[in-house]
Amino acid sequence: EVQLLESGGGLVQPGGSLRLSCAASGFSVSSYAMGWVRQAPGKGLEWVSGIYGRGGSTNYADSVKGRFTISRDTSKNTLYLQMNSLRAEDTAVYYCARRDYEEGGSCYRYWGQGTLVTVSS
């Protein structure tokens, strides 16, 4: 059974750093593209970052480029999101998700339960 479990959220001051983890089970993170999606309180979904399964190339939303880094540790089967220079507008629930490729398209088929990041002084 595929499961994703995020952790690492919490309260951080503006300008601070936080590292989110997403522990995967039921599959290998090195074999699938993965992503992070966030949702600010009362707002819609915002795609944040993605990493390819093979090769591990990465992509970022303009809003986080240069501040956030996505990575993975295959020995721990875990996806990470290192968040630096945090701003109030980064306050959100952060979800990790597995990207699946299907004929004619792809999708985020599996999602974690989310972890809340609050940036405030």
Added chain:
Amino acid sequence: DIQLTQSPSFLSASVGDRVTITCRASQGITSYLAWYQQKPGKAPKLLIYAASTLHSGVPSRFSGSGSGTEFTLTISSLQPEDFATYYCQQLNSYPFTFGGGTKVESK
């Protein structure tokens, strides 16, 4: 970046109603579009991928159609458990943008 415009943003409907939500892309995305359902405090759930393919376990009252820039999600007969917010997402090119969401409320 590709923009996705969902309409309507809010929709009031009754059990048994036919509901249609539209998602328009600012440029062509072939069929690289997915639909998700989200309930308060929960993670999104995949409903449809490749614009029209029903995800395993999703009731057949949900259907998707479209290609290129215009897409629709239809619920043929709204059920009590369908009151939720629905999002489209394009996975044609980075960044993988989402539509603004459509909240389906009880009339």
